[in-house]
Amino acid sequence: MAGKKEETKELSGFSQALKSQMIPLAVLVLIIVISSAASPVFLTKSNFENLVLQMAVSMIVSCGMFTILLTGGIDLSVGSVAAVAGVMASTWLESHHWAAAGFMAVLVGTLFGILNGLLVSKLKVAPFITTLGTMYFARGMAYWFTSAKTIQWTGFDNVAGFKMLGGGRLFGFLPVPTLIWILVFALTVILIKFSKFGRICYAIGGNEEAARLSGIKTGFYKVLPYAFTGLLAGLGGVVLAARLGVGSPASGDGLEMDCITAVVVGGTSLSGGSGNVLGILIGAFILAIITNILNLCNVPAYPQQMLKGAIIIAAVILSTIKEKKKQ
C-alpha cells in the first residue's frame, strides 16, 4: 500500500521535472533537427563520440556551477582555477607519480573554491566580486608558476597513466574524459536529489533568511558549493591538460562563461533557488551541439563567439520572463 503511494508520487515528481525542462528540451530537439539537416556528418557515430568527448571539461565544471547558481551565487574564477590546476599537474608530473600530481592539482582547485566560499559566506563579499578577484589572482598565479611558458609533459617519464586520463579508452570504446564527466554528473544528480547538501542549496537560494531561521547553518552550507566547484574546476583543469598534452597557463579561458551559459540555458535561475539538475545535461548538450555544427559548417571562431553571447542573453531573457510569470 505504502509502496504504491510512493510510486505515484515518484511519477508525478518525474513528470514535474520534465515539465520544468520543456523549453530547454524543445530547444535541444530543434537544434538537433536543424543540425542534422545542415550537415550530413552531424548524425554519424564518430561525430557524436567526438562531441561528447569535447564537452567533458565544461560539463564537469558546469555541475559545480549549477550548485552555486542554486544558492544565488556565481563563480567567475573556474577557468583560471582550471588553468592553475592544469599547469601544476603538468609541472609536478616531472617529479611525482601521475596520480599524486593530479590529486594535488585537484586539491589546489578545491582550496581556491573554499577561499571563494569563505569570502562570500563569512565576509559577505558579493560572489561576483569575490570570484572576479580570484579569477585574476588564479590566472596570474598560473602564468607566474610556469613563467608564462607552456609545459609539455608528454616528454616526462612514467606519464602513461596521465596519457590514459586524457586520451585513453575504457573497454576500448569509452573515452576516459567522457567517463569522468558521466560519473561527475551522476554524483551531482545524487547530491542534488537525495543529499542534505542539495536540499539546503535550494533552501538558501530560495530564501536564505527562512533557512537560517529554521536553524540551518547557512554560513557553513554556503561554502560547500564553492568548494565543490573548486574541486571540479581543478579536476576539469587536470583533464584538459591530460587531453591537450600540455599544461598551458592560458587554458580554460572563457570556461566560466561556457559553464554559466550551459546551466542557465538548462533552465536554472540566475537569482537562485530554482533549477533542475537534468538541465545541466541539456544545457551542455545544446551548447556543445551549436559549437559542433558551426565547426562542421566551417563557421570561423569569432562569429561563433558572437553567437554564444547572443545565446546567453536569450537564455537570461527567457528565465526572467519565466520568473515574472510566477509573480
Add this chain to the structure above:
Amino acid sequence: MNRILSLKGIEKYFQAVHALKKIDLDIYEGETLALVGENGAGKSTLMKILTGAHKKDAGTILLNGKETEIGSPLQAKRLGIYQAYQRAEYVPELTVAENIFLGEKGYTKGGFVPWKAVYAKAQQSLDEYGLPIRAKTKMKDLSVAQCQLVTIVKMLRQNPRIVIFDEPTAVLSDNEVDILFRMIEQIQAAGTTIIYISHRLEEIFKISHRVAVMRDGAMVTVLENKNLTNDMLVNHMLGRKLTTMFPQKRKGPFPEEAIRIEGFTNENIHDISFRVGKGEILGIVGLVGSKRTELARAIYGIDRLESGSVYMEGTPVKIRSPYEAIKNGIFLAPEDRKGEGVVAERSIKENVTYGDINRFFSFGMVKRRQETEYVNEIKEQIHIKAPSIETLCRQLSGGNQQKVVVAKALTAKPKVLIFDEPTQGIDVGAKAEIYTLIHQLAGQGTAVIVISSETEEAIGIADRLLVMREGRISGMLTEEQDMTSENIIAFMYRSN
C-alpha cells in the same frame, strides 16, 4: 460643503481574505478626517486604493462628483492625491534641496542644475513650514524624523488637494510632533483636505473634524469630533467580541518554568524580564513600533543583545544565532511568512523538514520513506489543504502557508515556541484552527509566546498578557478578569 471625494461600495480581496467590505465614505473639501481602527482593520489598504498602489475589486470613487479610476500612483498624484509615508523615501547622499526638487520640473534648466535658485527655493519652503533645517545639508546627516519632515515639505510643494498621513508621528519626538502639527494647521488653513491615520487618539481629538472608524475591513461609523471620548472611540474600534473562536483556556498555574528572560536590552528593547511556564501561553501586545518583533528576534539570537540573560528550565544558556536557539529548544514562527517563514519555491515536504533536517538524513542522504510518511502524517494532523506534500508553498493560501510554518515548528519539537502574528492576513476559519493548534501544543507542555496586534486575539488565547510600549514592558496582566481591551489600551497608550 462640497464633497471632494466619495467612496461607494469599495471592495478588496487578497486571495481568500476579504480586506475591505463595501466601504462607503464621503470626504468634504477642506476637512481633516481621521481614520482609526485596530491593526489590520483595513485602513492602509483603503488608502492604498486611493493612492493607486492597490486596485479595488468593486465599487466606485467619485472625485469632485466625477467617477474616477485611480490606476497607478502616478495617476493619483496627477489627481492631486498625495501620501506621506510611515517610512520616508529619499536619496541619503543628496542634499535636502536636491531631494526636495528631485522629480520636479524646475529642478534643471537645459540639462543643468541652477544651484543658487534650487537652494534658495528649497530653503524658502523649509522656512515657510517652520523646519529648522538647512537646504544644503545632506539627507544622511539628518535624523529619521527630520527626513520624514523634509519629505512632507517636498510633497506639499506639489500643491496637493488631498493629503494622506499614515501614522506620521510614529518616529517623531514631541518637539517634532509640534512642528508637524504646525505644518498641518498651515495646510488646513490653506484649505487642503487631509486624511489622518493614527493610533494616538489624543492627536486625533486635537486636529480632526470628523473621525471614521474601521473594523475588520468594514467602515463602522463616522463621528463628528464633538464631545468624543477615548472610550467611545475604543468601543467602536473593538466592537463585539467573538469569543467562540477561541478554545477553552486551561487553568493555570504553570509552576514549572520553561524559559526566563532577564534584563534584555539592546538598541530596540530596554530591560525586559519575564518567565513562561511549561504549558502556558503568554501573549505579547503593543502598538506598531512597540518593538514586539524585536524582542522575539533578540530571544531567537537574530539581533544582538547589549545585556541580559536567558534561562531554559532554570539553566542559563547562550543564544547567538537561530541555530543555537533551536538547539536550546526555542523556535520562532516569524511574522513575515513570505520573507522569513517559508521557502516559497520549495515543496511543503521540504519546508516542513527544514525544522529538523538532521532527523531525515543519514550520512547526508535523505531517508525518503521516513520523511514522506512523517510529512504526510503532520499534513493530515494539522489540516494543510493541498493536493500533495510535493505542492509548492508558493501555491498555498496564506493560512496554509502559516500551517506549514507551524508544521515546521512542530518538527523542531521546541520547548518554547514563539509565534509572531500567527494569524496575520489569514481568514477566520484558518485562524480558529491555528488557535486550536496553539492550545494543543500548550496542552502537551510547550511554553508558547504569542505576539499579536489583535487585542481580541491576544485576550482570547493567552493565559497572561504582557503589554509593550516603546521597547519596554508597560504592563503585565495576569488575572483573567484584568485582561480587557480597556486595560490593554491603557497600558499601550500610557504616559502619552
